[in-house]
Amino acid sequence: MKKHVLPLTMIGLLVLAWVIAFPKLPEQVPIHWNVNGEADGFASKLNAMFSTLGIMVILYISMSFLPKVDPRKANYKFFSKSYHIILNAILGVFFVINILVLANAAGYDVPIGSIGPLVVGIIFMILGNYMPQVRSNFFIGIRTPWTLSNEEVWKKTHRAASKIFFFGGLAMILATFAPVYWKETVLISVIALTVVAPYIYSYVLFKRRL
Template sequence: MKKHVLPLTMIGLLILAWILAFPKLPEQMPIHWDVNGEANGFASKLNAMFSTLGIMVILYLSMVFLPKVDPRKTNYKYFSKSYNIILNAILGVLFVINILMLANAIGYDVPIGSIGPLVVGIIFMILGNYMPQVRSNFFIGIRTPWTLSSDEVWKKTHRAASKIFFFGGLVMILATFAPVSWKVPVLFTVIALTIVAPYIYSYLLFKRNL
């Protein structure tokens, strides 16, 4: 039960924050910003509340129940600690984003555009740090046809991907302090590398092991 305390506490605190802030929120509030910090997406405060809280609740429930239906569920016991850390880290980032969004809607000057790359970078670094410990499964990690068909390919791919994610996240964090014109190219480059490179690497490993 201890592993559920932190995520449920974050969800409970966020519900409380929304309840307290709700009367002070404008009817239409910003929920998305570009890299310049300009709001480019809006929603009614009721829709914003249900959608943002819903994402956290669905994510938590998914991470709790998906291992129970995974055909390789026995592997989860080998990386349960890392699994919970990844879940709490992602929920923590969503919690912070929600609090900043509420603060911005109430009227506080929150530099959302600068915080975006920082938040994504932190997630990438956390994923990179714990990725080598993730065992073969169907729901989390680099799931390609080649990693799922070979434990060796899975292990080597995740070791390589962990470095890509970690240093990619570090670059994203540093991009927070870069000129605005640099942020979009940096973000797209890092995201593209983290998606494409492990996929190609897993295929090359598989072909080499044939």
Template sequence: MKKHLLPISLMMISVIAWLIFYPSLPDQVPIHWGSNGVDGYQSKGTAFFTLHALMIGIYLLLIVIPKIDPKKKNYQYFSKAYSITNLSLIVLFFLINMMILLISLGYEIPMENLAGPLVGHLFLIMGNYMQQAKQNFFFGIRTPWTLTDETIWRKTHRLGGKLFMVGGIIIMLTLFLPASYEMFIILFVTALVAAVPIGYSYILFRNMDKQA
């Protein structure tokens, strides 16, 4: 129960803060930013519902996943890594909710420059704990080859963890670049750290197949 205390507290704080300041919010609040600033708005009611439904929905899904995974017994071997990664997602949503609320209240927060640090930190955490993951169908680098062989799973996640950490550092450094470069770098690095481990798992499979 203790592991649920912090994420539930963050979700409650976000809901309460929005309800307290709801009457002071403008009818339209910013919910999306591009390189040139705000490029998307929603009504304050829709934004309140959407932001919190997404955060709560994802948290509930993350609780259910270990119970329905065919390899659910393996979660006990990386429960700490799974819990910390999930908490990091909730913290990210919490920070986004709070920044949107503050911006809507008139505070100046350069959201177009903060995507890099936020996503980069998440990548660092995922990379650090990804290597602890055991075979499962929801968390980690799940390919036909990692799911059929534990050695391929382990080697792929060892590489994937390192790539995510390096990618996280690169993405965080976009804070010092013009906002117009930030999204391109985030998308490029994300695609790279996702594609390389997938290809690597297939190469490992082919090499093992040849040796058999």
């Protein structure tokens, strides 16, 4: 039960925050910003609440339930602690997003262009730190046809992805201090490389075994 305390506390605090702030919020609330911190997406305050808080709740319920239906559910006992740390890290991103949406809608001058990449970078570093401990499963990790079909490919891919995610996250954090005119290019490039490289690497590893 202890593993549910932190996520339920985050969700409970956000429910309270939304309930208190909701009557005071404008009818249209910014919910998306570009890398320069400029709002480029809006929604009604009701939709904003459901899209930010609602997604977080659905994610928590889904990730709590999925291990029970995974065909490889026996593997979860080998990385249960890491699984819940990863879950809490992801939920932490949505917690920060909710706070930023509420603070911005309430009229506070929030430097979202800097906070957003900083938070994502930290999460990538956390994911990278725990990725080598993730055992083969169908719901979390680098799930390609090649990793799922070979245990050795899974392990080697996740060891490599660990370093890629960690240093990719570090690069995102450093990019928050970069000049505005090339921050977007750096962030997009780092995210693309961090996400795509492990998939390519898993294919290369698999082909080598044929």
